[in-house]
Amino acid sequence: MIKLKKKSHHRLTLQILIGLALGAGLGLLINAFGWQSSVFVKDFLTGGVFHIGGQVFLRSLQMLVVPIVFISLVCGTAGLGDLQQLGRIGGKTLVLYLITTALAVTTGLIVAGVIDPGMGFDLNTAADFQAAEAPPLVDTLIQIVPKNPIESFARGEMLQIIFFAMSFGMAMTLAGKSGERVLLVFNDLNDIVMKLVGMVIRISPIGVFCLIAKVFADQGFSAILPLAKYFFTTLFVLIFHLFITYSSLLKFVGKLSPVMFFRKFYEVMVFGFSTASSNATIPVTLEVVERRLGVKKIISSFTVPLGATINMDGTAIMQGVATVFVAQAYGVELTMVQYMTVILTATLASVGTAGVPGVGLIMLSMVFQQVGLPVEGIGIIMAVDRLLDMVRTAVNVSGDAMVSCLVAKSEGQLDQAVFDEDPLSEQLA
Numbered sequence: 001m002i003k004l005k006k007k008s009h010h011r012l013t014l015q016i017l018i019g020l021a022l023g024a025g026l027g028l029l030i031n032a033f034g035w036q037s038s039v040f041v042k043d044f045l046t047g048g049v050f051h052i053g054g055q056v057f058l059r060s061l062q063m064l065v066v067p068i069v070f071i072s073l074v075c076g077t078a079g080l081g082d083l084q085q086l087g088r089i090g091g092k093t094l095v096l097y098l099i100t101t102a103l104a105v106t107t108g109l110i111v112a113g114v115i116d117p118g119m120g121f122d123l124n125t126a127a128d129f130q131a132a133e134a135p136p137l138v139d140t141l142i143q144i145v146p147k148n149p150i151e152s153f154a155r156g157e158m159l160q161i162i163f164f165a166m167s168f169g170m171a172m173t174l175a176g177k178s179g180e181r182v183l184l185v186f187n188d189l190n191d192i193v194m195k196l197v198g199m200v201i202r203i204s205p206i207g208v209f210c211l212i213a214k215v216f217a218d219q220g221f222s223a224i225l226p227l228a229k230y231f232f233t234t235l236f237v238l239i240f241h242l243f244i245t246y247s248s249l250l251k252f253v254g255k256l257s258p259v260m261f262f263r264k265f266y267e268v269m270v271f272g273f274s275t276a277s278s279n280a281t282i283p284v285t286l287e288v289v290e291r292r293l294g295v296k297k298i299i300s301s302f303t304v305p306l307g308a309t310i311n312m313d314g315t316a317i318m319q320g321v322a323t324v325f326v327a328q329a330y331g332v333e334l335t336m337v338q339y340m341t342v343i344l345t346a347t348l349a350s351v352g353t354a355g356v357p358g359v360g361l362i363m364l365s366m367v368f369q370q371v372g373l374p375v376e377g378i379g380i381i382m383a384v385d386r387l388l389d390m391v392r393t394a395v396n397v398s399g400d401a402m403v404s405c406l407v408a409k410s411e412g413q414l415d416q417a418v419f420d421e422d423p424l425s426e427q428l429a
């Protein structure tokens with residue numbers, strides 16, 4: 001039975017990659033020949049089949065986010081059975097997430113400062129973007145405590161849900177026998193929800209195909225040509241952070257193989273890329289982190305949902321590069337103090353920001369306001385932000401898994417044999 005699951009798992013991965021490639025190819029073909037303006041393609045394909053298929057898949061994943069986060073965090077918190085251990089794990093997780101985010105935005109600022117992506121840019125002053133006002137940090141900290149947990153569940157307010165789930169789990173631990181009985185129920189609920197995840201995952205190749213086909217049919221490559229320097233600078237830093245920063249942390253801090261990590265986690269990166277939503281990718285991230293990377297559920301059920309909420313390395317990179325780009329495009333000289341402000345603001349802004357498509361633009365408006373850059377500059381980069389948002393999400397979810405591995409290793413909650421098992425030997429088993 002186990003062998004069948006492993007073979008089915010690899011077939012699904014191949015199907016997802018095929019769906020990604022076919023969707024990109026068809027979308028580029030439609031865009032290259034200008035077919036996206038025809039009634040059939042616009043109303044039936046991109047506006048109909050692709051849009052409906054992609055959105056149904058996305059909504060199916062998003063449907064699972066709140067129950068998975070709540071149930072898994074309650075199980076993880078109550079399952080620790082030791083509030084002192086919970087505080088230690090939480091402290092390590094938070095510190096690692098904040099450090100990687102600060103490294104991300106710093107790298108973005110340094111690389112952009114060397115490449116100068118905004119020098120000589122022909123500014124389009126007609127660009128328009130109405131950014132939602134980002135809440136002050138003080139309000140974010142206060143609002144972590146929900147006035148009405150049910151309302152927070154309905155709105156999908158992740159920090160409030162996480163706070164309530166952890167409080168509920170700690171109360172279950174303190175309740176003794178009563179808490180143990182309720183924990184058994186939550187463990188059963190967790191198994192049921194994961195079965196539901198498996199049902200949704202089965203349609204993922206079709207969902208990925210529809211999402212990617214629509215993006216490339218609507219945008220193609222023409223949208224990124226005027227902003228190629230900004231686009232490729234941001235892309236370079238994202239790839240650098242993903243494969244160099246994360247690999248270094250895995251190798252030198254966790255004493256783990258980066259090659260094995262990426263060989264086992266690449267399918268989640270594909271999911272993150274196609275959905276552009278860290279929250280929507282939570283079910284897949286949990287599945288792979290636990291079953292293929294060997295992180296015990298007691299750790300993953302805490303670190304992954306928390307990471308999807310506060311770990312936004314990819315978004316922080318975009319903010320660093322975009323700040324330098326827009327400042328150069330407008331001819332604004334940034335001081336060292338302003339650069340430090342960008343690092344601090346971008347790092348703190350990641351806390352409590354929803355892991356959904358496009359949220360990086362809202363966070364960017366907060367950064368621009370802090371350093372005195374015109375918020376209208378965000379409109380300039382909107383043309384390429386969707387494609388970069390997809391890459392950013394792949395970086396974000398990888399960071400969640402990487403930190404989960406480091407915390408699990410430090411707590412003795414990582415199955416080294418599972419982590420080191422060769423994916424090819426799994427397939428042949």
